[in-house]
Amino acid sequence: MSxxxxxQGNIIVAKAALAAGCDFFAGYPITPSSEIxxxxxxxxxxxxxxxxxxxxxxxxxxxxIGASLAGKKTMTATSGPGFSLMQEHVGMAVxxxxxxxxxxxxRGGPSTGMPTKPAQADMMQARWGTHGxxxxxxxxxxFSEEIFSETVRAFNMAEKYWNPVILLLDExxxxxxxxxxxxxxGSYEVYWEKTHQIVDLNIYDRKIGENPPRIDFFHGYxxxxxxxxxxxxxxxxxxxxxxDKMQKLxxxxxxxxxxxxxxxxxxxxxxxxxxxFSFGISARSALAAVKTAREQGIKAGLFQALTIWPFPRxxxxxxxxxxxxVLTVEMNMxxxxxxxxxxxxxxxxxxxxxxxxxMPFSPDEVLNAIKEFVK
Amino acid sequence: xKHFEIRYGAVGGQGIITAGALLVDIAVEREGKFxxxxxxxxxxxxxxxxxxxxxxxxxxxxxxxxxAIDFFLCTDQRPYDIYRDSLKDDAIVIVDxxxxxxxxxxxxxxxxxxxxxxxxxxxxxxxxxxxxxxLAITQKMTDVISYENxxxxxxxWAPKGTIEMNMKAIEVGMxxxx
Amino acid sequence: xxxxxxxxxxxxxxxxxxxxxxxxxILKSIAMAFAELKLDPDEIVVVAGIGCSGRMPxxxxxxxxxxxxxxxxxxATGIKLAKPEKLVVVIxxxxxxxxxGGNHLIHAARRNIGVKMILINNGIYxxxxxxxxxxxxxxxFTETTPYGNIEPHFNVRKLLTAAxxxxxxxxxxxxxxxxxxxxxxxxQHKGFSVVEVMSNCHVNLGRRNKMKSPLVMTxxxxxxxxxxxxxEKLSPEEQAPKYPLGIFEQNSARLEYTDLxxxxxxxxxxxxxxxxxx
Numbered sequence: 001m002s003x004x005x006x007x008q009g010n011i012i013v014a015k016a017a018l019a020a021g022c023d024f025f026a027g028y029p030i031t032p033s034s035e036i037x038x039x040x041x042x043x044x045x046x047x048x049x050x051x052x053x054x055x056x057x058x059x060x061x062x063x064x065i066g067a068s069l070a071g072k073k074t075m076t077a078t079s080g081p082g083f084s085l086m087q088e089h090v091g092m093a094v095x096x097x098x099x100x101x102x103x104x105x106x107r108g109g110p111s112t113g114m115p116t117k118p119a120q121a122d123m124m125q126a127r128w129g130t131h132g133x134x135x136x137x138x139x140x141x142x143f144s145e146e147i148f149s150e151t152v153r154a155f156n157m158a159e160k161y162w163n164p165v166i167l168l169l170d171e172x173x174x175x176x177x178x179x180x181x182x183x184x185x186g187s188y189e190v191y192w193e194k195t196h197q198i199v200d201l202n203i204y205d206r207k208i209g210e211n212p213p214r215i216d217f218f219h220g221y222x223x224x225x226x227x228x229x230x231x232x233x234x235x236x237x238x239x240x241x242x243x244d245k246m247q248k249l250x251x252x253x254x255x256x257x258x259x260x261x262x263x264x265x266x267x268x269x270x271x272x273x274x275x276x277f278s279f280g281i282s283a284r285s286a287l288a289a290v291k292t293a294r295e296q297g298i299k300a301g302l303f304q305a306l307t308i309w310p311f312p313r314x315x316x317x318x319x320x321x322x323x324x325x326v327l328t329v330e331m332n333m334x335x336x337x338x339x340x341x342x343x344x345x346x347x348x349x350x351x352x353x354x355x356x357x358x359m360p361f362s363p364d365e366v367l368n369a370i371k372e373f374v375k
Numbered sequence: 376x377k378h379f380e381i382r383y384g385a386v387g388g389q390g391i392i393t394a395g396a397l398l399v400d401i402a403v404e405r406e407g408k409f410x411x412x413x414x415x416x417x418x419x420x421x422x423x424x425x426x427x428x429x430x431x432x433x434x435x436x437x438x439x440x441x442x443a444i445d446f447f448l449c450t451d452q453r454p455y456d457i458y459r460d461s462l463k464d465d466a467i468v469i470v471d472x473x474x475x476x477x478x479x480x481x482x483x484x485x486x487x488x489x490x491x492x493x494x495x496x497x498x499x500x501x502x503x504x505x506x507x508x509x510l511a512i513t514q515k516m517t518d519v520i521s522y523e524n525x526x527x528x529x530x531x532w533a534p535k536g537t538i539e540m541n542m543k544a545i546e547v548g549m550x551x552x553x
Numbered sequence: 554x555x556x557x558x559x560x561x562x563x564x565x566x567x568x569x570x571x572x573x574x575x576x577x578x579i580l581k582s583i584a585m586a587f588a589e590l591k592l593d594p595d596e597i598v599v600v601a602g603i604g605c606s607g608r609m610p611x612x613x614x615x616x617x618x619x620x621x622x623x624x625x626x627x628x629a630t631g632i633k634l635a636k637p638e639k640l641v642v643v644i645x646x647x648x649x650x651x652x653x654g655g656n657h658l659i660h661a662a663r664r665n666i667g668v669k670m671i672l673i674n675n676g677i678y679x680x681x682x683x684x685x686x687x688x689x690x691x692x693x694f695t696e697t698t699p700y701g702n703i704e705p706h707f708n709v710r711k712l713l714t715a716a717x718x719x720x721x722x723x724x725x726x727x728x729x730x731x732x733x734x735x736x737x738x739x740x741q742h743k744g745f746s747v748v749e750v751m752s753n754c755h756v757n758l759g760r761r762n763k764m765k766s767p768l769v770m771t772x773x774x775x776x777x778x779x780x781x782x783x784x785e786k787l788s789p790e791e792q793a794p795k796y797p798l799g800i801f802e803q804n805s806a807r808l809e810y811t812d813l814x815x816x817x818x819x820x821x822x823x824x825x826x827x828x829x830x831x
Contacts, residue, residue: 006396006403006410024635031418045818046825050634052814055660059627062620066600066631069618070639074631088621116416143435176413176439177396179403217616218636222594224562224611226619235565235611236619281439288437363438 004181009147009173010035010077012180013103014043016151017075020190022101023049024072026063028056028082031115032171033105036077057082061089064100068093069216069225073155073192077103079171080122081112083129090164091130092227094250097204097212099158101151103167105174108358117358118171120280123335126166127309133247135254137261138166138309142283144180147173149188150263150306156191157261161253162212168308170281170331172360198223205232208248209256254310263306264315268294272301274325274374277316277340279305281360282329288363293370300370311339320348327373329353329366349373378432379519380441382461383509384454388421389492390506391450395427397510397532398520402431405524413439415458424454431519446517447484448509450474450491467516469552487516489551495544504544511548556588557581562614569608573767575726575752579673580609582729583642586737587615597640600629602654605679605754606646623654626661629668637811640740643670647688648678651707655687658747662716665744666810671736672709672747675754683757690794694761709749710801720746721802725774726753728798735800743809751778751796 007015014036017025025044027037037053044051050067054060057078064074078086083104093100108114109121122129126138137157141150147169154165198219206212217223228236229243237243254261268290269275278286283304293300303319305312320326326348328337337352344350353361353369381398383391395412402410410431417423428441444462449455450471455478462468464483472488495501495508507529514525526545533541561584570576587597597615601607603622610617620628625643633641650658650672661668677695678684685695685702688709692701713721720742724732732750739746753759753770764770777796784797808816 004403004407004409006400006412024631026631045821048815048818048822050814052630052634054627054630055656058624059630059657059660062624062627063631063634065620066618066628066633067635068631069628070598070632070635072635089624092621116418172413172439175416176411177399178411178436178439179399179409217598217632218595218639220595222597222614222616224565224617224619226611227621228619236608284438291437360438360440362440362442364442 004179006177007144007180008035008175008177009144009169010105010175011039012144012147013077013151013167013169014039015182016148017101017155018043018047019185020152020155021073021192022075022155023047024064024067024074025050025076026052026054026060026067026074027076028054028060028078030057030079030082032107032174033077033079033103035174036103036105057085058089061086061093061100061102065089065093065096065098068098068100071216071218073099073159075101075103077105079105079107079115080109080125083122083125087125087129090136091132091134093164094130094134094136095227095229096225097162097215097250098164099162100164101154101158101167102164103169105169105171107171108356114358116171118281118331118360119356119358120170120282120331120335121356122168123308123330123332126168135163135251136166136309137161137163137254137307138168139263139306140168140279140308141306142173142280142304144178146306148180148182152188152190153263156189159191159193160211160260161257162215163254166309168280172281201233203232203234204230204246204249206249208245209252211253211257258310258314261307261310262312262315264312265304265306267302267304269301269303269319269323271299272323273299274301274327274370275319275323276300276302276327276329276366276370277305277336278302278329279308279336282331285361285363285366286329289366289370292363292367298370298374300374308336311343313343316340317343320344325349325351325373327351327353327369329361329369331360332356378430379446379517380444381429381431381446381513381517381519382441382444382448382458383427383429384447384449384451384458385425386451386453387416387423387425389450390503391425391427391509392416393506394509394513395429397506397528398429398431398513400532401520401524401528405528406520408433409435411436411439424451424457426454426458446513448512450505452477469512469516487552491551494547494551498547499544500540504540507541507544508548508551511545512551515549516552557584560584560587560594560614562612565611568612570605571756573753573755574605575675575750576605576609576673578726578729578732579671579750579752580612582733582736583671584613585733586740589733589737590740592640596638597642598629598632599642599644600625600632601644602646602649603680604646604649606644606649606673607680609644623649623652624657625649626654626657626668626670630661630666633666633668634811634814637667637815641668642740643668645670645672646679647672647674647676648686651687651709651712659712659716661745662713662718662747664810665717665719665807667744669739670745670747672749673752674709674749675752675758677754677758679754679757683761689758693758695758709747713747714802717807718747718802719744719804719807720800722747722800723749723751723796723798725751725778725798727771727775738800738803742803743805743812744807
């Protein structure tokens, strides 16, 4: 008997969340993410953990933030339209520095779009969906083992950096049943800041770049948490100097820890003449294409972003020192390509393969695009 | 076998998602292979054209949809019309002889029209067993999994009190194509 | 220092409320209810949404959470389900609770989750400058009903009764003793509770409707409200513009949601062999 099991992608997310210590889930049904909520509703009661189906997605993320402030590790799962509804609360979680994992199993859009069809539709919504300047972390697994490890990592980063972390997943992989090796507990890190004492109201008082302490209720000293801009005590404050500092505190806790947050995989890039930049399901098409290209003597390589936000800028720029062609492959009308264009030096030729009709790129389509590009 | 691609085409409710899931379970959990089943479906649980691609290989599968299909089993005209792309030359094609009438150009394939749905109803006693019948046909025509593993798995998987009817369904599937 | 002052966070004063605002009376009543129940401030969370009422939590020396517009109940639901033993209080205005947050209100009532809502009804969006709300009385002039309000207002009592709320009450800022008493009773109730408090916004509602002083406005509130016993003696026509006061629903028969949830999962957890840790 093999150690490998067959699991649906959505179920791998749910199992990984439970393994990472998720003890509160609030959600609202939406295709193609519903299996995550269904699995949680079945398994969490067995572990005496809390599951609730809320009245909408706004309520779901609200409940998660509330539970998080009451000391729980929380998650919600949705798809594009529900993710849109959640955006105000994404901002609330950022502002109040509350950890929560938000899974978005993406589907075609806009509006109700194509519920049963894949699209890498929310790359920019994940970054800029909520209003105002804010830091965000978004991860995007493509292979079955990555779905597990990135979900656990999403929880760890939410806990470490006291920020919402978004896990993007493709409809294709959420719904597919695939072989997967679930690692043994103990073989991966589960980050969880132990109980601590709060002795004063100055809960946001820290130096720029320092990781925030765990901020939650019921630690012996009542505190105030606010969605308004606030000072070190959490009181509403619109004082320009204070706001400046608080903005930097929130930004820098992410941007000074990029080494820990940014994760990517590279394939055949050492001697490559063209980088295929991709992620999620498109990275799987691209990997198959790159392998075939190599068999045919074409020097193509793949840069697969696992952390999509913050954008893996430094890593990609390093590749651009040697490799002067980049092909961005994504299942949308062009979203991450702008990030690539923004950071690629002028002497790097940029090409794209884009489509948002519900059909993932076949490896041959990517291969043809590579061939066309290197010609 | 290094890499084998199977596609099931049906209308929602005919059990191909189950057939695909069983096939992947057997390939991975009983035979240690790599496999993925990716469904393409519509909002309608029943009645909409549906396909399920099952890829089975000796190494990790990179792209999860079928691109060069070895075996295609289809139980309705609509999915037959829209999902019969990407078939290899010499692909084995099984169609329901009552429900798929317009076959088009089939010169490059080995086509077997058989009354799958009807025989399931008559022979196995319940149309819900189409999934197991389809699985048995797949086993017999492709050997992508072993007969023994299939029988063992179905015995293990079938709810109590339904093992006998599932065994009957396997028999129907094995005997449909001589 | 009086007993209730232990629950007031003086260091955050002054409040943003206009002179004469009823919110101060409500703040005090809630603090007095906390004091009479001798609650540990760290065992309490006060949650609010947006609006004048939204600023109230800051002034309680308890755990406090200022959230988004209309969604305070969703955060409160999360806190209560995470920590059922805590007292979770929601302060909400009429716009917050019955317009943008109307959906959460009826679902909290339906679930009977043990969250204590104080619904401050001043009939207007005050903080945004005086726009019509779902509880603005008919014909009233507001910034967005310059020719008078043509929409009927929600009857919160009937709305909540229809959603099977287990504790529904109405009081006014004019009756501090009764208000404190009703709030205290709602805190002692196991399930979801709503205390609607008729309050004054003489600045944004009164000023446009010939009631620009707090005294005139509180007198208006006194005139339109009456005890339930007196209200029931009126004909339907006479009842229409009046607001009865008192506790309308107080039903302990239905289990509180988190009690129900954690009891409901006991056999599931036992069967799964969980160690019994929550």
